[in-house]
Amino acid sequence: MTDTPTCAVCGRRRRPDLPPAEALTWIHDNERGRVRFTCPECARAHLRSIEAKLAAEYW
Numbered sequence: 001m002t003d004t005p006t007c008a009v010c011g012r013r014r015r016p017d018l019p020p021a022e023a024l025t026w027i028h029d030n031e032r033g034r035v036r037f038t039c040p041e042c043a044r045a046h047l048r049s050i051e052a053k054l055a056a057e058y059w
Helices: 040-045 047-051
Strands: 027-031 034-038
Antiparallel strands (some): 027 034
16 A cells, blocks of 8 residues: 555544554544544544444544
8 A cells, every 4th residue: 555544534644654553553444435544543532433333424
């Protein structure tokens, strides 16, 4: 994958020089055939919605 992952919620871009353990904190999701990434901060803020499998437009 050549594109830098970008958070679908806040637009933050994942730095390519992140340590592997920190890079794994980003969430990768397939929703309606589209790949989405969510940064750790947005994932924490929307954890209940993510766990409930609510569509992202309801967060």
